[in-house]
Amino acid sequence: MKTNPKELQAIWPDVYTVPSHRLRAAVAERLWRHAVRGLPLHVEYGSAFGAVSGSASGPGSNLPTMLIRSPEAFFQRIGSNGLIGFGEAYMSGDWDADDLVRVLTIFASRLTRLVPAPLQRLRKIAVPRARGADRATPEGARLNAHRHYDLSNELFAQFLDPTMTYSAALFPDPSGATWEGLAEGQHRKIDRLLDQARVGPGTRMLEVGTGWGELAIRAAQRGAEVTSVTLSQEQLILARRRVADLGLQERCEIALRDYREVEGTYDAVVSVEMIEAVGAEYWKEYFATLRARLAPRGRAAVQAITMPHDRMVASLDTRTWVQKYIFPGGMIPSIPAIEASVGGLRIVDRFSLRRSYADTLRLWRERYLERREAVDALGFDEVFHRMWTLYLAYSEAGFRSEYLNVWQLTLERP
Known part of the structure; x- marks a missing residue:
């Protein structure tokens, strides 16, 4: 264009x-x-x-x-x-x-x-102050999700693997990760989360943050009764289509809904790289919602990107390049911040995927660069290309330098 x-x-x-x-x-x-x-x-x-x-x-x-x-x-x-x-x-x-x-x-x-x-x-x-307009209120969260996830399903399809999973994969040997093995790595990550949440036949499972539906599909294929919520209209359309193509509509509902609007109780709650989008002022509300939706003795599996606590504190109330151009309203927590926010939930297991995320991002970046002409054909300009390249490289560097980490946290409601 x-x-x-x-x-x-x-x-x-x-x-x-x-x-x-x-x-x-x-x-x-x-x-x-x-x-x-x-x-x-x-x-x-x-x-x-x-x-x-x-x-x-x-x-x-x-x-x-x-x-x-x-x-x-x-x-x-x-x-x-x-x-x-x-x-x-x-x-x-x-x-x-x-x-x-x-x-x-x-x-x-x-x-x-x-x-x-x-x-x-x-x-x-x-440094610039955080914008009040980007706060992740119920209405603000919808606008923030729209600005990133509704860019174009076709854009994300250019660099994500066929599972359309937009979070860290799990590789046995991250340094040997290949494009051909990325979908398997995503399934390995998803299966570990479902195992930790004890998702199986008959499990009533809530997913907070649908993505493009792969985790919900995987859970439904185990026999679980799945409710998955998203704020992205584009993700909703594609996730529902994928569920229907597999004939899983009876076991898998995809809804356009804020996590704070969900009702009912579930045996398991799974949420992958969602906490980074809710904003620091809502972390306690996010975990309180997970707890309220969990049945007694239920389990939650949360995958969360984290940063050092001192750097998180220094970044509060300031605006970053990532917040301005990539994830408005977002904030990456620290492990101490998560521990202070979980309320009545208890963390019973934690597992790092840091090295795997660095190579997941490498594979996305390489694929994006290979598909540059296809991205151009979608109407994205040179400035967007440089922005997206910097975003993927910047994120990869964060994990390679150990400035960033990513954890699968298993939480129980006593």
Whole structure:
């Protein structure tokens, strides 16, 4: 799809407009040069800025290279908007990398040391505040889900495997994960969750967050009576079609409903990578809802992405690039935050899929890049392509650096 510059500026106003703040840009440049000086990274600058290596090794070494094509714009962006500006600089083409994941992994593994400690205390003053419009109220949650999951079923089909599962797979050997083995890895992940929740013939199961229906289908094929809720109209349509194609309508209901609107009790509740979307202020309500829906001695299996507690606390009430462009209203919890939110539920098992998630994301990213022409044919422009590439690489780097983790948590209602 051809899009003229004026149309692009209307779609991506903060990408096509470079902020102008000389003092902030000068401070950002000084901090940046100090930060990258000790990194195992080669940095090249365009225009008259020269070149600098983060290490004694230069080009030709095994170091990844970050090319800052438009240094003036790059420093204006990060000086004015911090990490949001860093992401927007990539979206606009102000910088690039020969190995994007390696470059981002280097930054993610040293994130707490890149900015001097005294300046980190100014974070909440210097970075953009969270938008009230993105709060995951019942109405806000619908709008947030629409902005991500309703982009296009065809878009997600370009890089997800045939199960259309959009969460961490589980591989016996993540380093050997292949595209051909991804669907099996997703089933392995789903089966472990269903086993932990003790889902079998006759189980009344609630799924909070349908995705495109694979987990609900898998549970129904075990003989469970499944109710699954989603806020995405696009996911609803495809999930219902997949259920009908398999003749499982009698055992599997897919509903367009907020998790807070569900009624009744269930023997098991399963929720995969949903807590990240509900917003920090609603974590306790989310777990209270799971508890209220569980029958006595029922079990819940929750798959949750987590981050270090100190970084989570530092991020509260601030707006990130991911929140602005990928998951509005979202917030990744820490394990202590989850433990403080579960209320009357008791965590009886926890299992990490961190390494598997890094390679799940690698496979998605490789597939997306292979299918670039098909994505273009759907009407997505170059800025979207760079945004989506950065999102997948950024997420993979988070897990490779161990900044992010992902857990399958089993909870019981005593």
